[in-house]
Each structure stands twice: as C-alpha cells, then as structure tokens.
Amino acid sequence: MNIPEKLKYTESHEWIADNKDGTVTIGITALATEQLGDLVYVELPKPGAKFERGATIAVVESTKAASDVYAPLSGEVVEANAELSDTPQKVNESPYEGGWLFKLKLSNPKEMGELLAADAYKKSAGT
Amino acid sequence: MKNTVQRTVSPIDGSVVVERPLASDADTEKALARAVEAQKKWRPVPVAQRVALVRKMVDWCVGRADTIGEELTRQMGRPIAYTPNEIRRGFQERAQHMCSIAEEALQDIAITPGSRFIRREPLGVVLVVAPWNYPWLTSVNAVVPALLAGNSVILKMAQQTPLVAERYAEAFKAAGLPDGVFQYLHLDHGQTAKAIRDERIAFVAFTGSVEGGHAVQRAAAERFIATGLELGGKDPAYVRADADLASAVENLVDGSYFNSGQSCCGIERIYVHRSVYKPFVDGFVELTRQYKLGNPLENGITLGPMVKTQAAELVRAHIKDAVGKGAKALIDPTSFPAQKDGTPYLAPQVLVDVDHRMQVMTEETFGPVVGIMAVDSDELAIQLMNDSRYGLTASIWTKDAEAALRIGDQVETGTWFMNRCDYLDPALAWTGVKDSGRGCTLSRLGIETFTRPKSFHLKLSP
Numbered sequence: 128m129n130i131p132e133k134l135k136y137t138e139s140h141e142w143i144a145d146n147k148d149g150t151v152t153i154g155i156t157a158l159a160t161e162q163l164g165d166l167v168y169v170e171l172p173k174p175g176a177k178f179e180r181g182a183t184i185a186v187v188e189s190t191k192a193a194s195d196v197y198a199p200l201s202g203e204v205v206e207a208n209a210e211l212s213d214t215p216q217k218v219n220e221s222p223y224e225g226g227w228l229f230k231l232k233l234s235n236p237k238e239m240g241e242l243l244a245a246d247a248y249k250k251s252a253g254t
Numbered sequence: 255m256k257n258t259v260q261r262t263v264s265p266i267d268g269s270v271v272v273e274r275p276l277a278s279d280a281d282t283e284k285a286l287a288r289a290v291e292a293q294k295k296w297r298p299v300p301v302a303q304r305v306a307l308v309r310k311m312v313d314w315c316v317g318r319a320d321t322i323g324e325e326l327t328r329q330m331g332r333p334i335a336y337t338p339n340e341i342r343r344g345f346q347e348r349a350q351h352m353c354s355i356a357e358e359a360l361q362d363i364a365i366t367p368g369s370r371f372i373r374r375e376p377l378g379v380v381l382v383v384a385p386w387n388y389p390w391l392t393s394v395n396a397v398v399p400a401l402l403a404g405n406s407v408i409l410k411m412a413q414q415t416p417l418v419a420e421r422y423a424e425a426f427k428a429a430g431l432p433d434g435v436f437q438y439l440h441l442d443h444g445q446t447a448k449a450i451r452d453e454r455i456a457f458v459a460f461t462g463s464v465e466g467g468h469a470v471q472r473a474a475a476e477r478f479i480a481t482g483l484e485l486g487g488k489d490p491a492y493v494r495a496d497a498d499l500a501s502a503v504e505n506l507v508d509g510s511y512f513n514s515g516q517s518c519c520g521i522e523r524i525y526v527h528r529s530v531y532k533p534f535v536d537g538f539v540e541l542t543r544q545y546k547l548g549n550p551l552e553n554g555i556t557l558g559p560m561v562k563t564q565a566a567e568l569v570r571a572h573i574k575d576a577v578g579k580g581a582k583a584l585i586d587p588t589s590f591p592a593q594k595d596g597t598p599y600l601a602p603q604v605l606v607d608v609d610h611r612m613q614v615m616t617e618e619t620f621g622p623v624v625g626i627m628a629v630d631s632d633e634l635a636i637q638l639m640n641d642s643r644y645g646l647t648a649s650i651w652t653k654d655a656e657a658a659l660r661i662g663d664q665v666e667t668g669t670w671f672m673n674r675c676d677y678l679d680p681a682l683a684w685t686g687v688k689d690s691g692r693g694c695t696l697s698r699l700g701i702e703t704f705t706r707p708k709s710f711h712l713k714l715s716p
Binding site for chain 2: 139140155159188189190191192193194195196197253
C-alpha cells in the first residue's frame with residue numbers, strides 16, 4: 128500500500144501536505160480509495176468557506192458508498208481541485224497528486240502537531 | 255473520511271440494487287444498549303420457548319423462499335434456479351437440527367446431581383459478521399445457536415447482501431421474538447472493528463476471508479473475548495483407482511462450479527490416480543461444457559456471473575499464471591458466449607498439467623476453475639493435499655472405507671468426506687485447521703460455542 132513518508136495523516140484516511148506557506152493540501156489516501164472503489168462524484172467546498180477541524184468539508188461517492196470527508200485541520204478553503212468535477216476517477220488513479228481535493232489556509236497551525244506520521248497511520252489502518 | 259451510505263452493485267448488470275445508510279455512531283450505541291437489556295430478559299426464557307420462536311422464524315422465511323431467492327440473485331448473482339433452495343434446504347435443515355438438539359446440548363453437566371454440576375451460561379451479546387456468498391447458510395450457523403443458548407445477537411451482513419439482515423429482522427418480529435434480542439446494523443469495516451472493541455460485545459462469529467479474519471482478531475486483541483473464525487479453503491479431492499468414476503465426476507464438477515466456485519468448501523484442486531486419470535478428465539470436461547453461463551435471472555442458466563469484476567479478474571490472473579507455467583486449459587472460453595473479459599461473467603475452466611508452483615493449486619481462487627493432477631500413490635496424494643495453508647474440507651472417492659479412514663487420519667482438515675463433498679452436515683462440527691480458521695459451528699459443539707461453563711459446588715450439609 129502506497130503511504131508516502133513525507134505526508135501527514137488522520138485515522139479517518141485523509142492525507143495532509145504542508146505547503147510551508149501557511150497552507151496545506153488535503154486528499155484521501157490510497158487505502159481509502161481502495162475501500163471506496165471507483166469514484167463517480169466528488170463534492171468539494173467553495174474557496175472562502177471556513178471550517179473547524181472535524182467538520183464535514185467534502186463528500187466523495189463511489190459506485191458502492193458515499194462518504195463524508197472531514198476537515199483534518201481548521202482553516203479557510205483557498206482552492207478546490209476543479210478538475211475532479213469532470214474526472215472524479217483521478218482520485219483513484221492518483222490519490223496523492225492529481226487527485227488532491229482542496230487546499231486550506233490554516234487558522235490554527237498548532238493542530239498540525241496532532242496529525243499522524245506515516246508509520247502511525249499504517250498502524251492505525253492495520254496495514 | 256467516513257462512509258455514510260453503502261450501495262450494493264448487482265453483478266448481473268452493474269446497477270445499484272440496494273442503497274442503505276450506514277449506521278451512525280448513535281445508532282450503534284443504541285443497538286448495543288438495547289442488546290444488553292434484551293439479553294437480560296431473554297436469558298431466563300426456557301430453551302423450549304426459544305426453540306419455538308426460532309422455528310417460527312424459519313417457517314416465515316421458508317414460506318417466502320422464492321421472493322427471498324430472487325432478491326438474493328439480484329444482490330449476488332447466483333442463478334435463480336438455486337437461490338430459493340438456500341432457504342428451503344440448507345438454512346431450514348441447519349436451523350431445525352439445532353432446534354432439535356438445543357435442550358439436550360444446553361443441559362447442566364451433573365457430577366453429583368443437585369450439588370456439583372456445570373451449567374452452560376450464555377455469553378451476552380454476540381456479533382455475527384456474515385459474508386455474501388451464502389448469506390443465509392453462513393449466518394444461520396451462528397445466529398440460531400447463539401439465540402438458542404440465551405444470547406442476544408447483532409448481525410452485520412456483507413454490503414453485497416444487506417437485505418438478508420433485514421429479512422431476518424422481519425422474520426423474527428413476525429415470530430414474536432422480544433425486541434432487541436435480534437438486531438442488525440449496516441456497518442463498514444472500520445465501524446465493525448469499533449464494535450468489536452466495545453466491551454458489550456461478548457463474542458464475534460465471523461465468516462469470511464483470511465484477511466477479514468486477521469482484521470477481526472486485531473480488533474479483538476485488547477480484549478479477552480473469543481472469536482469464531484470460519485475462513486477460506488483450498489479444498490482438495492483425491493480420486494482413487496477404485497472410485498465410481500461417473501459419480502465422482504458428477505459430484506466434483508458440481509462441487510467445483512456451484513455458485514461460480516464461490517464456496518468456502520468448493521473443490522479447488524483434484525488429484526486423480528494415474529490409472530483412471532484420462533477417463534476422469536474426459537468425463538469432467540464433457541460435463542463442464544454443459545453449463546449455461548448467463549443472466550442468472552433467466553430460466554435455464556446454471557452458472558451466473560461472479561460477484562464482481564475484480565473477483566473474476568483474480569481468477570483470470572490465476573488461470574494466466576498457471577498457463578504461463580505450463581498448464582493446459584481444456585475449456586475454450588469462446589464456447590460460452592456470455593463470457594467477457596473485464597466483466598464478472600467468466601466461463602468455467604479445467605486446468606491440467608498443473609503443479610504446486612502455480613497459484614491455482616495453492617492460493618484460494620474462489621472461482622469457477624479447478625486444477626486436476628495425476629498421482630501414483632496414496633502417499634503422494636496425502637502429501638499434496640496437505641501442501642496447503644488451508645484445511646477446511648477434503649474428500650476421497652473410493653469404494654474402500656478402510657482406506658478412506660486410514661488416509662483421512664493423515665489429512666490436515668476440518669472435515670473429511672468419502673464419496674461426497676461441498677456439504678455441511680448440521681449434526682457434525684463445522685471447523686477448519688490452519689488458515690481456514692478457529693472454533694466451530696453446527697452440531698452440539700456449535701451450540702456450546704455460544705456458552706461459557708459455570709461450576710456450581712454446593713455443600714448441602716455443614
């Protein structure tokens with residue numbers, strides 16, 4: 128299972144890349160996409176919307192499930208991956224690159240310290 | 255990320271046949287609390303009364319076998335010619351047998367009557383996690399004995415066959431089972447693991463893959479509860495020189511391909527004595543060619559699609575691996591017009607010139623393909639049958655009962671058959687060795703599974 132070392136994770140299968148400019152890029156892990164199967168629809172937040180950590184921020188739907196995606200950190204949406212509205216399967220094909228979901232400008236960067244490193248995520252996911 | 259809705263995709267045409275919200279955390283909490291309370295009231299109900307309620311539930315299901323069978327076909331793809339019989343035959347037979355032995359199986363074991371005895375107490379709340387391939391047959395093995403023994407039950411049915419859980423609930427309600435004694439929850443894998451970790455769950459009865467068995471065991475690792483794990487198989491058959499070949503061919507073809515080979519105790523590999531190898535293979539191929547692959551809702555179809563394309567692709571990969579290593583495929587897939595790569599519709603296949611370097615002879619294929627290999631002796635057949643990480647069932651085809659017993663003693667397996675296969679006798683323990691799992695269901699032992707012993711030692715005079 129592909130779980131890149133350079134990223135941070137949540138137990139609920141989101142990944143977080145620190146862009147080092149006060150923003151982060153967020154997506155769902157390869158394990159999550161494997162469990163969901165082929166995605167058919169992605170509902171993303173609008174830029175400017177603000178979310179507290181733990182709030183439902185996006186929805187992904189596959190042929191076999193619909194799932195809420197949680198905000199792993201508090202912040203304001205600065206960009207959503209517009210390409211996914213036409214090609215949701217990109218999340219399956221490239222979960223850590225072309226399949227990213229949205230970017231957040233952090234309102235509480237200290238929360239970053241509570242995310243999981245790759246090893247801890249692997250352990251929590253039982254892989 | 256958290257799943258909120260589960261969808262059941264029919265293998266027949268890829269359409270969504272059932273969509274259900276997954277249980278929320280609050281739903282699960284409520285179900286667990288109700289199960290605990292209901293079990294307290296269920297426990298003192300006399301066994302005879304429990305039996306009567308279960309028998310009513312069974313009658314309700316049997317009376318609707320055609321309807322239930324059709325919805326099962328739509329959910330998982332087995333031909334409609336067969337699905338109603340999952341209720342009318344196996345489900346009914348097993349439930350009725352367990353009802354018939356429950357009172358005796360649950361009696362106190364008296365050492366000194368009245369003062370020293372062992373009582374079989376219920377465990378509490380039992381979580382049953384059941385698969386899609388035979389959802390009624392696998393779940394009845396646990397749901398019925400758990401209830402008969404005085405436990406309450408929460409059923410988590412596979413995402414592919416959620417309607418089975420709902421029909422159980424309707425049937426138990428119609429039978430008059432008190433509220434909360436039987437409940438179901440639609441859960442994903444993560445939610446199921448969370449439920450197993452909950453201190454109110456006293457036992458987990460899981461039927462499914464080895465991977466799933468490991469996940470259940472990991473979830474239960476921090477607790478001292480037992481888990482019953484009925485996992486996969488790579489079940490072998492050994493056809494001796496003295497076998498009734500016509501009967502062996504007929505039964506082993508059926509054992510290999512029934513339910514598109516998606517049976518935990520389906521035949522996956524056959525060892526045939528060299529002196530009868532050619533007529534056996536010729537007969538096997540001839541009978542295999544008679545299957546009709548197609549839409550399982552149509553009359554006359556005897557082989558449906560596999561449960562999903564991904565499963566069929568795994569089987570195709572095993573065939574490709576074997577052929578790449580020198581195996582010969584004796585069935586021309588184009589003679590089955592419904593077969594199509596990239597779909598769950600897969601022609602049955604017979605592979606010869608196989609050996610144990612090939613995945614198809616060592617890994618669970620769980621599809622309509624079988625490898626047939628010639629052997630020269632009983633000793634080699636035993637060695638090859640045991641050369642497996644699994645041990646669910648194995649069968650021998652011979653007229654010599656003494657040889658069957660002698661060889662059976664040396665085969666690492668949960669059940670040893672002579673001149674039959676792919677069948678569960680409800681009076682016998684259903685169990686496996688090695689990666690086929692742990693614990694047992696059915697039989698008297700399968701009722702005891704859902705109890706714990708409690709010793710009573712009364713000193714009647716000071």
